[in-house]
Amino acid sequence: MLTRREQIIKWSVYGAAVLALTLLFELTLRDVTLLGAGLFLPPLVVGVMASLEGARAGAIFAIAYGALCDLTTAGAFPCVYTLAFTLAAILCAALAQSLLQQGALCSLAASALTFLVLDALQMLALALAHRAAFGAMLSLTARETLVSCPMLAAVHPVLSHLHRRFTL
Amino acid sequence: MKEFFARHGVRILVAAALVAVALSALSYVSETSSFLHDAAGVVTAPFRAAAERVGRWFEDKRHYYEDYNDLLAENAALREEVAELRANAQQADRDREENALLRELLDLREQRRDFVFESAMVLERSTSNWARTLTLNRGTAHGVAVNNAVVSGEGYLVGVVTAAGANWCTVQTVTDTDTEFGARLFRTGDVMIAEGDFTLMGEDRLKATYLPEDTTLLVGDYIVTSGLGGAYPSDLVIGKVESVRVDDDGLAQYAVLAPMLDFDTLKEVFVIKAFEIVE
Numbered sequence: 001m002l003t004r005r006e007q008i009i010k011w012s013v014y015g016a017a018v019l020a021l022t023l024l025f026e027l028t029l030r031d032v033t034l035l036g037a038g039l040f041l042p043p044l045v046v047g048v049m050a051s052l053e054g055a056r057a058g059a060i061f062a063i064a065y066g067a068l069c070d071l072t073t074a075g076a077f078p079c080v081y082t083l084a085f086t087l088a089a090i091l092c093a094a095l096a097q098s099l100l101q102q103g104a105l106c107s108l109a110a111s112a113l114t115f116l117v118l119d120a121l122q123m124l125a126l127a128l129a130h131r132a133a134f135g136a137m138l139s140l141t142a143r144e145t146l147v148s149c150p151m152l153a154a155v156h157p158v159l160s161h162l163h164r165r166f167t168l
Numbered sequence: 169m170k171e172f173f174a175r176h177g178v179r180i181l182v183a184a185a186l187v188a189v190a191l192s193a194l195s196y197v198s199e200t201s202s203f204l205h206d207a208a209g210v211v212t213a214p215f216r217a218a219a220e221r222v223g224r225w226f227e228d229k230r231h232y233y234e235d236y237n238d239l240l241a242e243n244a245a246l247r248e249e250v251a252e253l254r255a256n257a258q259q260a261d262r263d264r265e266e267n268a269l270l271r272e273l274l275d276l277r278e279q280r281r282d283f284v285f286e287s288a289m290v291l292e293r294s295t296s297n298w299a300r301t302l303t304l305n306r307g308t309a310h311g312v313a314v315n316n317a318v319v320s321g322e323g324y325l326v327g328v329v330t331a332a333g334a335n336w337c338t339v340q341t342v343t344d345t346d347t348e349f350g351a352r353l354f355r356t357g358d359v360m361i362a363e364g365d366f367t368l369m370g371e372d373r374l375k376a377t378y379l380p381e382d383t384t385l386l387v388g389d390y391i392v393t394s395g396l397g398g399a400y401p402s403d404l405v406i407g408k409v410e411s412v413r414v415d416d417d418g419l420a421q422y423a424v425l426a427p428m429l430d431f432d433t434l435k436e437v438f439v440i441k442a443f444e445i446v447e
Contacts, residue, residue, distance in 0.1 A: 073295060074294040133366065
């Protein structure tokens with residue numbers, strides 16, 4: 001059990017790591033488009049964090065990170081990221097505790113799940129508001145997940161290393 | 169040897185002086201050089217040539233180092249000059265770009281004297297695949313408000329301000345799914361709706377719907393804002409007709425519009441803060 005001071009240090013380091021990963025992404029891969037979809041980092045961060053930290057801590061992180069994304073990134077409707085990331089964090093934590101052991105595979109599954117939850121909410125909003133074609137939206141979800149998941153090669157090692165340092 | 173010179177030195181000196189005088193007299197009266205003179209020249213020529221060569225080598229070396237130092241100094245001066253010229257050229261490029269933008273704005277102002285503009289720089293493009301937005305460096309502190317139309321220097325419609333902070337604002341581009349404008353076919357004046365479409369957004373296109381039944385759209389036709397309702401200014405170019413398609417239900421036609429701008433390269437735009445409403 002970590003003391004309050006250790007908890008503050010741990011989450012500050014996590015925050016700094018996520019900030020560094022975001023900066024790295026913005027400087028290098030931001031404008032990369034593959035299969036007609038741009039790379040998107042936030043769901044990977046939420047998926048990995050939730051699978052490593054569990055439901056409670058993961059959900060709190062997801063709320064904070066989702067709110068930050070809602071303030072800075074365009075979405076299908078306001079607060080879509082806060083809602084989607086919180087829900088996804090709970091599901092990812094359940095996945096990590098029951099079905100898969102923590103690790104790269106678990107992070108991959110959790111990230112894909114986060115993309116699925118986020119894009120499902122966006123699809124629902126767009127379908128209700130604009131009668132947007134489901135086929136096109138599903139295609140975008142698949143392509144976005146496919147092209148973004150390779151970034152786990154950078155995200156998972158960094159966050160799991162920090163997790164091991166603070167937990168073990 | 170010392171004794172020899174002491175005894176015969178004066179004689180030798182006199183003899184040498186006589187030979188020298190004789191040679192001088194001979195060379196003076198003779199058209200060609202004398203035998204002795206010639207022989208002395210033949211014997212000494214290789215030595216003189218060698219001496220000349222050695223002298224020239226030293227001279228060359230001296231010149232080489234002098235030239236090398238001069239070249240170094242000249243090279244440094246040229247480098248400075250090149251750097252200065254490059255800086256001037258870069259400044260000229262920036263000035264030219266700014267000049268072109270200001271000329272475009274001036275043209276636009278000449279055409280539309282009712283517009284009140286706020287120049288803005290594009291700070292960021294949306295990273296989400298589900299929306300097409302831009303963030304600008306102007307906000308409420310500069311008079312920018314939600315629903316202000318945003319145009320390029322050429323007067324092409326970029327989008328609409330959907331959120332504004334003190335020194336920033338978010339612009340939904342014309343290709344975003346949530347965008348909707350009252351539009352008009354410039355050639356005939358037929359009114360329609362120009363709106364973003366999720367399927368077309370990925371291709372940076374939008375569509376024109378609610379086409380009047382008797383309208384004939386031609387590829388390349390310009391679609392402009394209608395200005396009806398007074399929400400947005402009229403006659404801002406939204407895009408060109410690229411193709412005409414039939415809806416999935418097969419009941420209605422819609423036109424695919426290609427915006428006049430490349431949003432990925434857009435750097436500077438103009439927010440229309442006020443305009444004259446023409447009904």
